[in-house]
Amino acid sequence: MNRSAADVIVVGGGIAGISAALRLAEQGVRVLLLETRRKLGGRATSFQDVRTGLTIDNCQHVALGCCTNYVDLCRRMGVDHKVQWHESIWWIEAGGRTSVMRPGILPAPGHFSGSFLSARFLTTGEKLAIARAMLRILRQDRTAPEIGTLTFEQWLGQTSQPAGAISKFWAPVIISACNLMPDRVSASSALHVIQEGFLATRRSALMGVSSVPLVELYDPAEATIQAAGGRIRLGVSVNRITETSVTTSDGEELGAERIISALPAERLVKYVDPEIGERDARIRAAASVRHSPILGVHLTFDRSVMSTPNAVLVDRQTQWLFRKDRDGRQVHAVISAADDWLALDEEDIATKVLRDIHACIPGSRHARLLTARAVKEKRATFAPTPEFEGVRPGITGESGIVLAGDWVRTxxxxxxxxxxxxxxxxxxxxxxxxxxxxxxxxxSPGAFVRLLGAPGLRDQHRRPVIVGMAGSQAELKRFGMAEKTPA
Ligand SMILES: Cc1cc2nc3c(=O)[nH]c(=O)nc-3n(C[C@H](O)[C@H](O)[C@H](O)COP(=O)(O)OP(=O)(O)OC[C@H]3O[C@@H](n4cnc5c(N)ncnc54)[C@H](O)[C@@H]3O)c2cc1C
Structure with missing residues (x-):
């Protein structure tokens, strides 16, 4: 065994593993990152399509303005300029009637009031109900024990929402943010996203999308980590993890003082030493993770079909469209919580998506679909149900293994x-x-949010930063968070 292969070994080179390895290397720690694939980036990357030979993204990945740590990571990797920020979201109904949501002149939490009031896809009664619920969300302590057992649908039930408000507004917002239906997603996860992503500040809901294939965002991580003194081994599969060592699939045993697992939950359960699995409750929690699928559909048309950078298709199964080229011939459709679509073949998927596009963008009926490539991710994300949130593991626990990954408690x-x-x-x-x-x-939440908001929301920004970078406001200014491609 190589007893001191590194001070710290990080297993898994997705965003969690990259983040851990980079911050450790920056602090002078001898860190070794092991990744089974030949590329870093994990689920948030691109792949070579064997059929066409083209590099295509797993799926559209969207960051929000409130994602301060992801934004910080991009800056550390030197790829911040490759993320484009949009402040408008277009909601398109069947027949083509379009409403735009964008922050107006009012301060948070009222910044969406103007476009919300003029949105045409909601009735006056639906708007009043949504506004009532938003006010309650603003004041709701999302960490309160009575919230922990509720689904978002149960929480919403306390605010008497009409069916139209749920199907046209709450469902698309929550399904795309949490990748789970409102009747399954924990109220705490949904409230977290709405409080942080929509209500806290005017900039919270800015939508950041990569202007390059996702792989180009994470490729530079390799050089950045190495420049900071860390090491990376790609194409190395770990199949046993203990508190102070890992074993690779070709039998190499590597020792370190600390091991960080940045693996998806099911991989950790498979590879962790069984003795650790018995005494560390976090491994039992990892075994209880359930997944939720996402379907991304890459479409190419013979002429322009989409004039806006993005679109929510109101009350349709195809939830989002993203324009992937300047002239709107390449369109990416996203269906989150896509359980009902998994059994369909690519042709059926394309037909269904096309039906939704034709319904909402009538002009697209004249365009010919040239290619359709559906990417099904059965285990796209963990399912943030109330049951799982109740046992969601922390980064430290009974054993010495440190956990990272989107599924640990954040x-x-x-x-x-x-x-x-x-x-x-x-x-x-x-x-x-x-x-x-x-x-x-x-x-930093706006003054009115600090005045009116729930404790968790208004105190967020006060957290001390000891080893981290300078304040988020300064950091985000560097991102030039302004709409880059207005319709
Ligand atoms: C289709 C889809 C759409 C999404 N859309 C969005 C979005 O719009 N916005 C958003 O914020 N998030 C989105 N997500 C979620 C986001 O991609 C994930 O939350 C995030 O990438 C998880 O990063 P991670 O590092 O925790 O895990 P992963 O990315 O899964 O990283 C784990 C790494 O471990 C490696 N590994 C596995 N087994 C081994 C082994 N035995 N040895 C060594 N290495 C191993 C894997 O190859 C992988 O690189 C989406 C996810 C999917 C799948």
């Missing part, structure tokens, strides 16, 4: 922000500092 549903946070906190645990001190604070 408060966030399965997101790039959750993964980055978990990696930063795992690095903190290894460094012996308060793990949360590694985090970049959330955006």
């Amino acid at each position: 408060g966030w549903p399965a997101t790039m922000e959750g993964a980055a946070r978990s990696g930063y906190m795992a690095a903190g645990a290894v460094l012996g500092v308060e793990p949360e001190s590694m985090l970049v604070p959330s955006l």
Whole structure:
């Protein structure tokens, strides 16, 4: 055995593993990152399509303005300029009637009031009900024990929402943010996203999308980690993990003082030493993880079909469209919580998606579909149900293994922000500092949010940063968070 292959071995080179390894290397720790694939980035990357030879993204990945730690990671990797920020979201109904949601002149939490009031896809009664619920969300302590056992649908039930408000507004927002239906997703996850992503500040809901294939965002991580003194081995599969060593699939045993697992839950359960599995409750929790699928469909048309950078298709099964080229011929459709679609073949999927596009963008009926490539991710994300949130494991626990990954306890549903946070906190645990001190604070809530908001929401930004970077406001300014491609 190579007893001191490194001070710290990080297993898994997705966003969580990259974040942990980079922060440790920056602190002068001898870190070794092991990744089974030939590329870093994990689920948030691209792949070579064997059929066409083209590099295509797993699926559209969207960050929000409130994702301060993911934004910080991009900056550390030097790829921040490759993320484009949009402030408008287009909601398109069957027949083509379009409403735009964008922050107006009012301060948070009222910044969406103008476009919300003028949105045409909601009736006056639905708007009043949504506004009532938003006010309650603002004041709701999402960590309160009575919230822990509720689904978001049960929580919403307390606010008497009409069916149209749920199907046209709450469902698309929550399904795309948490990748789970409102009747399954924990109220705490849904409230977290709405409070942090929509209500806290004017910039929280800015949508960040990569202007390059996802793989180009994470390729530079290799050089960045190495420049900071860390080492990376790609194409190395770990199949046994103990508290101080890992064994690779070709039998090499590597020792270290600390091991960070940044593997998906089911992989950790498979590879962790059974003796650790018995005494560490976090491994039992990992075994209880259930997954939720996402379907991404890459479409190419013979002419332009889409004039806006993004679109929510109101009350359709195809939830989002993203324009992938300047002239709107390449369109990416996303269906989250896609359980009902998994049994369909590519042709049926394309037909269904096309039906939704034709319904909402009538002009697209004249366009010919040239190619359709459906990418099904059965285990796209963990399912943030109330049951799982109740046992969601922390980064440290009964054994010495430190856990990172979007599924460990960060408060966030399965997101790039959750993964980055978990990696930063795992690095903190290894460094012996308060793990949360590694985090970049959330955006400072506006004065009215501080006045009206629930404790968890209004105090977010006050967290100290000991080892982390400077304040989030300064960091985010560097991102030029302004709409880059107005319709
Ligand atoms: C289709 C889809 C759409 C999504 N859309 C969004 C979105 O719009 N916005 C958003 O914020 N999030 C989105 N997500 C979620 C986001 O991709 C994840 O939350 C995030 O990438 C998880 O990062 P991670 O590092 O925790 O895990 P992973 O990315 O799963 O990383 C784990 C790594 O471990 C490696 N590994 C596995 N086994 C071994 C082994 N035995 N030895 C060594 N290495 C191993 C894997 O190859 C992988 O690189 C989406 C996910 C999917 C699948």
